[in-house]
Amino acid sequence: MVxxxxxxxxxxxxxxxxxxxxxxxxxxxxxxxxASFFSLPTIAKPVELHYWHGHTGxxxxxxxEIADRWNASQDESVLIPTSKGSYEDILAAFIAAYRAxxxxxxxxxxxxxxxIMVAQVKNGVVYPFEDMAAKYGVNFxxxxxxxxxxxxxxxxxxxxxxxxxxxxxxLMYANMDILEAAGVEVPKTYEEFEQIxxxxxxxxxxxxxxxxxxxxxxxxxxxxxxxxxxxGNNGYDDVPTTTLFADTPEFITHWTxxxxxxxxxxxxxxxxAWGDNQAPFIAGEAAFWLGSAASFSGMKGVVPNFTVNHIPxxxxxxxxxxxxxxxxxxxxxxxxxxxxxxxxxLMKLAEFMTSPxxxxxxxxxxxxxxxxxxxxxxxxxxxxxxxxxxxxxxxEQLSLTGSTIPGGxxxxxxxxxxxxxYENYPKMLNGEISIEEGMKRMDDGAAxxxxxxxxxx
Amino acid sequence: MKRVQYSSYFTQYFFIAPQLAIxxxxxxxxxxxxxxxxxxxxxxxxxxxxxxxxxxxxxxxxDPNYITALKFTLxxxxxxxxxxxxxxxxxxxxxxNVIHGKSAYKTxxxxxxxxxxxxxxxxxxxxxxxxxxxxxNFFNGLWGFDWYDNIYDAYIYVFIAAxxxxxSANFIFFLxxxxxxxxxxxxxxxxxxxxxFRRFWTITFPLLMPTTFFLIIINITYSFFDTLGIIDTTTIxxxxxxxxxxVYKAYIxxxxxxxxxxxxxxxIIMMLIVLVITVFQFRFIEGKIHYN
Numbered sequence: 001m002v003x004x005x006x007x008x009x010x011x012x013x014x015x016x017x018x019x020x021x022x023x024x025x026x027x028x029x030x031x032x033x034x035a036s037f038f039s040l041p042t043i044a045k046p047v048e049l050h051y052w053h054g055h056t057g058x059x060x061x062x063x064x065e066i067a068d069r070w071n072a073s074q075d076e077s078v079l080i081p082t083s084k085g086s087y088e089d090i091l092a093a094f095i096a097a098y099r100a101x102x103x104x105x106x107x108x109x110x111x112x113x114x115x116i117m118v119a120q121v122k123n124g125v126v127y128p129f130e131d132m133a134a135k136y137g138v139n140f141x142x143x144x145x146x147x148x149x150x151x152x153x154x155x156x157x158x159x160x161x162x163x164x165x166x167x168x169x170x171l172m173y174a175n176m177d178i179l180e181a182a183g184v185e186v187p188k189t190y191e192e193f194e195q196i197x198x199x200x201x202x203x204x205x206x207x208x209x210x211x212x213x214x215x216x217x218x219x220x221x222x223x224x225x226x227x228x229x230x231x232g233n234n235g236y237d238d239v240p241t242t243t244l245f246a247d248t249p250e251f252i253t254h255w256t257x258x259x260x261x262x263x264x265x266x267x268x269x270x271x272x273a274w275g276d277n278q279a280p281f282i283a284g285e286a287a288f289w290l291g292s293a294a295s296f297s298g299m300k301g302v303v304p305n306f307t308v309n310h311i312p313x314x315x316x317x318x319x320x321x322x323x324x325x326x327x328x329x330x331x332x333x334x335x336x337x338x339x340x341x342x343x344x345x346l347m348k349l350a351e352f353m354t355s356p357x358x359x360x361x362x363x364x365x366x367x368x369x370x371x372x373x374x375x376x377x378x379x380x381x382x383x384x385x386x387x388x389x390x391x392x393x394x395x396e397q398l399s400l401t402g403s404t405i406p407g408g409x410x411x412x413x414x415x416x417x418x419x420x421x422y423e424n425y426p427k428m429l430n431g432e433i434s435i436e437e438g439m440k441r442m443d444d445g446a447a448x449x450x451x452x453x454x455x456x457x
Numbered sequence: 458m459k460r461v462q463y464s465s466y467f468t469q470y471f472f473i474a475p476q477l478a479i480x481x482x483x484x485x486x487x488x489x490x491x492x493x494x495x496x497x498x499x500x501x502x503x504x505x506x507x508x509x510x511x512x513x514x515x516x517x518x519x520d521p522n523y524i525t526a527l528k529f530t531l532x533x534x535x536x537x538x539x540x541x542x543x544x545x546x547x548x549x550x551x552x553x554n555v556i557h558g559k560s561a562y563k564t565x566x567x568x569x570x571x572x573x574x575x576x577x578x579x580x581x582x583x584x585x586x587x588x589x590x591x592x593x594n595f596f597n598g599l600w601g602f603d604w605y606d607n608i609y610d611a612y613i614y615v616f617i618a619a620x621x622x623x624x625s626a627n628f629i630f631f632l633x634x635x636x637x638x639x640x641x642x643x644x645x646x647x648x649x650x651x652x653x654f655r656r657f658w659t660i661t662f663p664l665l666m667p668t669t670f671f672l673i674i675i676n677i678t679y680s681f682f683d684t685l686g687i688i689d690t691t692t693i694x695x696x697x698x699x700x701x702x703x704v705y706k707a708y709i710x711x712x713x714x715x716x717x718x719x720x721x722x723x724x725i726i727m728m729l730i731v732l733v734i735t736v737f738q739f740r741f742i743e744g745k746i747h748y749n
Contacts, residue, residue, distance in 0.1 A: 423698035
C-alpha cells in the first residue's frame, strides 16, 4: 500500500473539527484514535519469509519449532513455514505457484528433483546458494559441508545451488531382542546376512524388510558399491541418455540374490508403500529393516530395543571397502523474483538454519544428518553421540571416503523413472519376468524418459 | 397477443455474460491449454517450449505401461458399472418392497454416496491392510489372498473399494425410477402373471431402462475419472502398475513427474475414448429404450 493514511487523516481531522469547543475535543479524540488505527501500516513491519516444505507429522512440528526459534531470536523477519504434503506434491505445488508468480521465498525439494532444480538456474528460477551467500555476506564456508552433502545439490562445477537441510541416507535398523533370541550379531555385509538369516527365520522372525527399492536397493546400491548408475558420469559430465542397470553384473547379482532370499523367506516384500514394509519391524516381527535415517524419530520409544547401523554391502563386490551412500532427504532452494531486502533477511535465516547449534537441534530431533563438520564437532564436544548412539551412523556413512563416482546423480524425469522401477521389481520378484529381462525393461523405460527430459533442455 | 422483443442486443448479452464467462474460463480455457500442452514440449516451469507435433502422442502410445493402464481401465469400467448397477438395483427393489421403516433404509443406503473417493480409499485400506484388515484375512484364509503380489487379488481390492461408493448412487436413482412406475401398470401385471421374478424382468425392468441407461453413463464417467483418489489411497498401482487407471497415470506423469506434454497427450486420448463410448451408447443402446 502506497497511500499515505496520515495525510488522509489530517484532512479528515480538519473536516470534522469545525464546531464548538467540547465537540472539538471529542472529535479530536475520535480523529486521533482512527488516525492511529489507520497509520498502523506505516510502522516498519518485519519481512515475511515464506517457506514451503514437504514434511508432515512430527517432522513438521520440528520445522515449526525452528521457525519459532528464528522468530523469537530477531525482529527483522518472520519465517512462515507451510507444509504442502509429500515431496512430490510440493514440487508440483511450487512450480504451479511459480508459473502464477505466487511462489514462496524458499522451497524444499527432494533428491529426485535435484536435476530439475539445478537445470533451472540458467532460466533464473533458482538462485545458487553460493552466489547469494557471497552477495549478502553471510558466514559461509563451503569446506565445512560434508562432501557427500555438498556435492549432491551442487552443479557440475561444484558450485552449491541448494542449501543442504534435511539430509538423510538409507540405514539398517536392527531389533536387538530378536538378534539375541536368534543368537546372532548385526551383519556388516550381505554375505554375513546370508549366514545369519536362517537362524533368525528358525527363531520365528522375518529376517529382512526394506522400504523404497528405487532409493535403497537401486540408487544407493550403486553408490554403496562405487558403481556408476547412468552414462555421462551419473549425469555430472553429460546429459544422461540411459541407466546402466542391465550393464552392471553386480546389480543383476544383487537382485538375483534378493529374489532367492524372498523365496527362502529371508526377505519379505510388502508392496511399494513405505509404511507397509516398516510395519513388521515396528511390530517386533522382523529383525532388520532398511529405511531412512529420519525414520528414527518415529521409532524412538515405539520399538523397545533397536540400533541404527550402516547399510550392508557386498564384500565380494567392493573387495572389503566400504563406500558412502548418496544422501536422501531434501535441500532448500532460493527462488527468484523477490526484493533485495527479502533476500538479505532470507540469507540471515539460511545462516541461522545452518549454524551448528540449530543443526544439532534438528539432528537430534529428526535423525537427519548434521550437514556440516562444525555441527558434528559440536556434537562430539558435548558428548552427544555417547548419549544417543542412534545418531552416529548417518554421519559416519555419509562421511566415508574413497568413492570415484560423483556424490549424486543428475538425471531428469527421475520421479517417473522411479515409477518404472517400482513397476518392474515386483514382476522380477514373483518370477513373471527374469531378472535380466526386468533390468532391460527398466533401462528402456528410463532411456525413454531421459530422452523426453533432454528435449526440454 | 403482444410479442415480447428486446430493444437492443446488449441486454441479452448482459444477462448471459456471467454464464458465458464461467463456461469459457472453467471449460474451454483448460481444454485449449490441454491441447497446447499436448502438442508442445516444455520443462515443468514452461521454459524451452516448442511445437512438437505428435511427439508426445507417440511417446505415450509406445509406452507398454500405458497399454497396461488402458486395458485395466476398460476392465475396471465394465466391472464397476456392472456390479454397482446390479447391486444398486437389487437393493432398490428390496427397499421398495419394504413397508415399515422405509425411510430409515433409504437414508442408511444413501450415506456412502456422500463420502469422497479418497476417504473411501482410506477406509478400504483398513479392510485390506495385511495387519489390520478383516477382509484381507478373510480372503487370505479362503485362497491365500495377497494383493501386494497377485494381480487379480489387487483387482478385487480396487473393484470392491470403487464400486462400494457407487452402489448407493445407483440405489437412489433406481428407487426413484421404481417409484415413478405407475401403480396401475404394476397392478395389471399382477393380475396377468403371478411370478414376481418374471413380472420384474418383463414389466418393471423395461420401464426402468431410461434410468438404467442414464446410470450406465454416470457409472462409466465415475469409474473413468473419479476413481483417481481411490487408486492413490489403495494400491497405488500395485502389484506392478497393473491397477493404474488412465487418469491415475496422467496424474502421475503430469503432477508427480511434471511432464506436461505427456499428460496433455494422455488427456486428449482419454477425451477421445470417452467420446467414442458415449457416441456408441447413444447410437446403439438408446434406440432400444422406450422413454414412455
